Amino acid sequence: MVLDFNTTFNLNRDVMPWVLLHGSPVQERIAQKHEVLGHLGPGIQNPAEKSSRTLRMVNVERNGNVLYTWKGTSGLTCIGLYEPNLAHNKLLYYFEDDVHVISCSLNRENTLLAVSYCMSAEENRCLPHWSGLRYMAVLVEIQPINNVRVIKVVETSMRVQFLYPTAEGLHQFPESHLLVFSEEKYIELCHISVATENGNDVVITTKGQFPKDRIAEDVVWAQWDAPGQRLFFINPKHSSCVLHCVQFYPDDHFKYVFEVPLEITLSDQTLSLVNLGCDLCDESGKGRPASPYLQVFTNKMGGLCLIYVHPFPVAQEITYQAIFLHKGYTKTFKAATTMTDSSRLTKVAFIHLDSYVAVYVPNQFLHLVNITHPELLCYHLFLTGTDAQLSGMCCDCNVQSLWRSCAAECCTGIVFSVGISTEALLSLLSRTKLDCERLAILHIILLHQSHLEMKILDWLCGHLSVCRSFDPIQEFIIASSYRNVSTDAVHLDKLLPYTSVPLWNEEIQGVSCTTDLTDMPILKVGAFKGFWETFHSELEYMKVTRQRFQYGSNMHRRDWYKLINEVDTREKRNAIYQRTVLENVKKVILHMGTWRIDHRRAPLHQEEDYHDKELMGLMMVKLKDHLSQHLLHVSKSKIDQIVVDYVSKQLDLVCLIVEFSCRQYNVEPCAFGFHGKGSPSEYYLFQIMCLISEAAGRMCMPLPPGYHTLHLVLGVRCLPLENLLHCIDSQILHLTEAFVIKLLKELDDDEKNEKMKYSIILRLPERISAKVHHLWDHAISNNFIAMKYLNRSLSRLKTQELNRQSSPVRGTRRIDFLPLNYLIMMLSEIEERAHNNPFEDDNIDAAFLEEIALKQTAVLLGLHRKLEN
Structure with a gap:
């Protein structure tokens, strides 16, 4: 399997034993009432059975902490925390009522818990005007549990999410900040002031309503980027949509970074939310929308890509777009499928792999979309059949990409770390017959896996002549050299070649691709830090030029x-x-x-x-x-x-x-x-x-x-x-x-x-x-020495001979053959000059050269045959 899924959290493995043995106040109450759990009445349900049946994962915070909920037999609803670094479970809070928890979030200091939930009909009847009050968001002090503050009571569902400071900000803040997403299509930011009492107790000091900022209105889609503390949202505008981005900072402020129009269509009937808890149907019977067809991905190289799957497939074909905002163009892919029911599109999954995004349709295809170098289709890896299957995944559960190299199955309560399997890629490289797959695999390995150079060399030695569309030796040298220096300076990755294939005109079976230009984001901030600095440099470079410096061009x-x-x-x-x-x-x-x-x-x-x-x-x-x-x-x-x-x-x-x-x-x-x-x-x-x-x-x-x-x-x-x-x-x-x-x-x-x-x-x-x-x-070598010497000597005397007005012919002998006579004259001059200048480098016996010249002249004129006869 091309993708490696390693379980980092399993609800049944990491939480269920603790819930059954230690974490359920329900069991404690029933055990005290009936003395032993085995002597329950015939009409009373076993609490362990109900706890295991109702245990589910609710949210995964930026630091990896997992929030989960379960119910007991006495109408209690419990919320617990699992800390992966400590492998430790803790009960955070429990409601003495049977409620359905929709969303919850814990601040970084683990002192405040925000919960949005739906009250049952019985609980609503106890409230005045109960018919209009079904959803509630509350804020709980959990260190110690001594206060509950109501944030909002409305008729529509809500999601809550605490902001987390960046990794550099390790100090505690006097305020916590909470995002509230309402299905009434607005997003608010609540500011909660806290203070420390009696040593470790943290209490809320804000009196009355919490101060709020309205972040956005008329929102039809929103995505929370936990690692980057960024919020993406879309407002419908005429026939298109406008994507906005808000960056939150640790020091209690936020900025609208950019906006860009998108040529996509989203339904304005419901609000779709991404990475804001696990999407499961609530107990009131009102189900959440199907998993969104739209998600934004960023990587450390300044790439920002938006993947959008068209919700209505044409006969056995899925169309999806990769909008590369940092490049200024869109690629539209059309992949053939064997599906006859469009409802199976709810199983489409996006998995973030930093430089790649995996678009996965179960039992159909797996497409690794290249974010960093998306120019040609051969840089993306498209797989079908058994090569496109994912092992260890639940076929009936949607995979939710939380952030880079992390995904979750909410229905099973499992969190995975996801990576590209180099062993599977090497195996596929050895048995594939397609140049497009060979090139895509080499591109993945050579640009991102430096420790596999020897494995690629092993493959090269046996497959040098099998590639017809590209040179594997060139790909090996260029890609490895590029990886070695590409991160040394901004723009350097654009000034050096990263592949040996500048053009690709061959079709790839199962998928087609078209490219269209798109608008680039309009940045609204003046100073850029971190990701936005790299993203801004990408935009500026693409605006100026799209040419690359390649030695092989x-x-x-x-x-x-x-x-x-x-x-x-x-x-x-x-x-x-x-x-x-x-x-x-x-x-x-x-x-x-x-x-x-x-x-x-x-x-x-x-x-x-x-x-x-x-x-x-x-x-x-x-x-x-x-x-x-x-x-x-x-x-x-x-x-x-x-x-x-x-x-x-x-x-x-x-x-x-x-x-x-x-x-x-x-x-x-x-x-x-x-x-x-x-x-x-x-x-x-x-x-x-x-x-x-x-x-x-x-x-x-x-x-x-x-x-x-x-x-x-x-x-x-x-x-x-x-x-x-x-x-x-x-x-x-x-x-x-x-x-x-x-x-x-x-x-x-x-x-x-x-x-x-x-x-x-x-x-x-x-x-x-x-x-x-x-x-x-050897005679041949001596012959060459003489020829070279004569050539050099004649070249030196040529200028002197042209300037000489008249000069008597000098020499020791006279021959009736004028060319040889001239040669003897020059050799005599050289010999005389050699006697007068004993330090000259060209000190060679002139008589020896005369003899060689005479023999060569005789050979050229055919006189040697007459002399021999």
Whole structure:
């Protein structure tokens, strides 16, 4: 099962034994009257049986405390408290009448209990004008129980909820503040002053009516966000609805944060309430509305999403909307079902998972809607069949999302902590045949589960060629690098790529999606703190631009190739450039950690790969410039550290893939030498490194020093010479100085090796060839030395020859072949200059070069055949 449900509270397990043994004054009264419980009269019901039958959960407070109620046989109604941190139950209050508790809430200091309840018909008859008085809200002093104050007596149902100070405010307040939600469609905030007497006794000091603030009127829907102490509510306006948000603060004030129009339709006949107690039918026969089709979700990244299910499904199809207020657009999903009865829509459940919201329809589908990166449908995980089932849940009970990673079944009295099962995701990743599911699972794991990198690598090794719509190596490197630095600065998550798939045009079976622009919230406050600061920055960024900085995009690929061409230009060879680039590279190499694994098998970072190091340094310079343009509020040293972290993480991941592959397929250390033929495991490692090189090229990122040398060595062992040379010519393999030196030193000069050496030397860049020819004592190498020398000498004398007005031909001999005559003249000048300047680097025997030049000229003219005859 994709979702893990772990029971944190169970009414029958955590409360029922205490109620039966200690917590029921009903049992005590009956036991005193009848001496023993077993001698009840034939018409008297067993109190234990009635307590277990009427025990139910009423509310879960922000700190996790659970409020519950049960009834005894003598007409008492009891309210109890379970504190999960102490695993302790306590009786808070009991009514000596048989009432139905609708809602109750306990303040943070556990000194005041607010209760709204419905009086039975018998109790109403005892009151004057009883026909119009059925619902009552009272405030109880419970430390000690010595006073009960009436808050309101009305004809409609009410809900009550105490405000809780934020986690930072640990001090007690002289006031408690209580929200009252009336079905007459208004919301009030009551202010209750308290004082301490006789040490620990807390009493209410407010005389008369409690001071009240009218928070909202004409409300058709409201949701209480307990962790954030926020209230969302909707007012109908013409043909649409307007969503409002109120933020409550510990110091007795509140602010209206924003309002935004929504293109949805809600019934204005009844008031729907979310996260304000458990929704159960009352004993008067008046049932609460079905579970709401609308709920708001926030996450720590500044995301604010509203999920709305259309209440009237079209033939075997459910339509639901995800309104991403922080992005400014709405996604409308249409999911196929096998339902024939629309009443089953009452079982739709929303489960908050921080970066995801699970939309669950029993026996139909489970849809993990991505809040943080909702752009494409492939970033959401849509499951049907057995993969969409939830274990341990009651099919006939609706799941109510209390807050992030917490849900409740009110009918069974169970509270769950909910999370995404990584084991189930990995199992699904291994057996699914759909690229959309593979990509969505990788997105979930790589962006939110850092400890599972090795598990993903294990999957990568066996499934590199199964993905057709995306590159899993790219997804692994990009997503893991993004996760490593995305929370370091505001907006940084928008300036770096988070996935390898910028576009997705394939359909996903069972669900369709359309995207529409929507209005962004109008913020009404000037100063932002906590969540609202992040939310505001999201809005401001989306208003300015929606473009992302991605190295793999076509927009930046041209700049990357320009960097490659700039590496060897002389204009870049200045002291400032060298110092900047090499300092950047040094920081990255020192910051890397994966390659320091003891007893590592892959010999990476054991050479100076100048080309990739300079590309690395240049890329860091470009990335710093870009981040500096957008992160104006971030210091230069912080940006430098972000860039070092990002680049080193990318290189670390490449090293990790190579090292893991070596260990996974038991590649021996001898595989990194030229002697012997490659084994199947070495050939597989060579393929993986080819895929890494290809992925890095598309991502426009450098590779760790030593990578190309290792890749070339494996190519020599695993490929025929023709295929090896083809890979070099196609830029699949990149020649390095370390590889050529290793090749010339370790291989002898038999016919096969000589052919290989000659073929590779022919393909060497000038920068490398000038350094390695002297290592091979062979006629071919000597020939190249002479050719390079002559080419360099002729280039130097070209300017002098053009400026020379007239000059007699000098030389030790005269030949009737003018080109050779000219060559001898220049060589004589070089030899003479060498005698006059013994410190010049190009001090080579001119006679030797004359002989080589004469032979080459004879070969070119075909004269060597005549001389031989």
